Amino acid sequence: MGTRVVLLPGDCIGPEITREARRVLEALDLGIELDEQPFGAQALRELGEALPEQTLEACRSADAVLKAPIGHPDFDGAAVRPEQGLMRLRAELDVYANLRPAAEGGIDLLIVRELVSGIYFGASGTREDGTVYDTCEYHPREVERIARRAFEIARARTRRLVSVDKANVLETSRMWRRVVDAVAADYADVELEHMLVDNAAMQLVQMPERFDVIVTDNMFGDILSDEAAAMTGGLGLAASASLADDGPGIFEPVHGSAPDIAGQGIANPAAMLRTVSLLLVYGLGKNDAAKRVDGAVAAALASVRTPDVGGAATTAEFGDAVLAAL
């Protein structure tokens, strides 16, 4: 049976950057079948569901999922939103380990973000008196598996791990610390430091080079990864891999659907192309092809840049440069 990758083009700039990803994957000629499926605001409008059942089934049975950003201003404040489809897809595939690398200049760090629990998935609602609530909930088992993943990754890098929490205030964070400390006993060769999230946000700006692997919860990881992207060339360059223990991973850029620049043909496809590289490594084990993509993206960035990274090139021109370098 051949390799099948589900392609989710998403919303706003999503289809624009997906086009370049498709061109690169086809140029690599790896015999990968690309199975495009509806997902996000477009799917919600046309099919009544952000994550149609047929899309979920296609993802479940795929070798990997390549997902462009979803989300549209039309649904801001609506009860049913495309983002709910994304959270459901992540939960259904149980991709609890979201790897968000950021490297540039003297910075080379990796955020390991817990992706399928915490405040994103806890109880929420409205009480009779009008109070609205979202609850941060973690089971120790959920903390243990993300901690283990992070220690394994730290062991393969520079053996330094910073665990970020808010243990001076939150019960979930105090449990998080206890569990991370317990897992640390199995990784005596990895140096562990606990850091409060406000301090981590500050140090990330002031001394980014002191970080290697960071492990943190769903919401802190969301915020810190945009910050880390900003420190290393911007959102237009930041890729991510969301991995389960078994089954297909979801590979997606860190950035959103950028409605402010949609339809102009100027979105930076580099984050999406670096995401293709992560898919090739973590999803398909094709490390050589991934290196070729990374090399071609780096070569293109040296001469052709979209406006977000200081140039005047279009999305397609950047894609052309990557293909030429390949």
Ligand code: NAD
């Ligand atoms: P955003 O990341 O879409 O945009 C933030 C800023 O960065 C904008 O100025 C945008 O133009 C710029 N930017 C982002 N990616 C870029 C790229 N590839 N090239 C050039 N410039 C780029 O964040 P937002 O505006 O807060 O969110 C917009 C929508 O995206 C919302 O609906 C949000 O929910 C959604 N979103 C989706 C994902 C996802 O699908 N994984 C991630 C984040 C946000």
Ligand code: IPM
């Ligand atoms: C991300 C996005 C998503 C998140 C949203 C769109 C649900 O911001 O992938 O970083 O918060 O996880």
Ligand code: MN
């Ligand atoms: Mn985010």
